């Protein structure tokens with residue numbers, strides 16, 4: 001993901017609507033690009049800050065963004081774990097099928 005794509009994905013991230021692939025690239029890009037980290041802070045402030053101002057509640061923007069990021073990272077981690085369970089099951093089933101076929105035909 002480049003800076004332009006990152007910027008395009010910011011609203012999706014803030015609304016929690018990125019799919020796993022985009023989310024992973026988004027988080028990776030954010031970790032290595034200072035300009036985009038700043039851009040995300042600004043857009044988050046504008047989008048979320050306005051919303052909270054309207055409601056008149058007191059809120060810590062940086063903490064809210066950190067909370068959002070760590071929530072999304074946990075979501076990615078869960079997804080990765082579920083995927084590896086499926087890969088593992090796939091391997092087990094394949095090996096079992098090979099053993100059964102060998103047993104039947106040999």
Ligand SMILES: [Zn+2]
Nearest residue numbers: 002003033036
């Ligand atoms: Zn960037």
